[in-house]
Amino acid sequence: MKSIRIQPVGPATFQIDVVCDCGANALANEKTGERSLRHEVVLGDVPEETHAILFCERCGKRYRLHPQWSHFHVSDEPATDGKE
Numbered sequence: 001m002k003s004i005r006i007q008p009v010g011p012a013t014f015q016i017d018v019v020c021d022c023g024a025n026a027l028a029n030e031k032t033g034e035r036s037l038r039h040e041v042v043l044g045d046v047p048e049e050t051h052a053i054l055f056c057e058r059c060g061k062r063y064r065l066h067p068q069w070s071h072f073h074v075s076d077e078p079a080t081d082g083k084e
């Protein structure tokens with residue numbers, strides 16, 4: 001990713017905006033399809049299957065928002081060519 005904006009909105013809640021390598025922002029949440037500058041992350045013991053995956057509709061790159069108890073990770077996620 002090019003940059004990340006992190007806005008605290010509560011003791012364990014953050015709103016995250018990831019700017020893709022291609023320069024696009026307002027990425028889409030892969031599960032809900034919602035495009036937003038404010039993807040919410042709540043810290044805690046979040047099971048992997050519920051991690052948010054942000055998807056760039058312009059170039060197809062994906063980024064994972066991975067909350068843990070005291071912090072969260074934002075990482076590149078492999079492309080899923082052929083995924084339905």
Ligand SMILES: [Zn+2]
Binds near residue numbers: 022
């Ligand atoms: Zn992109």
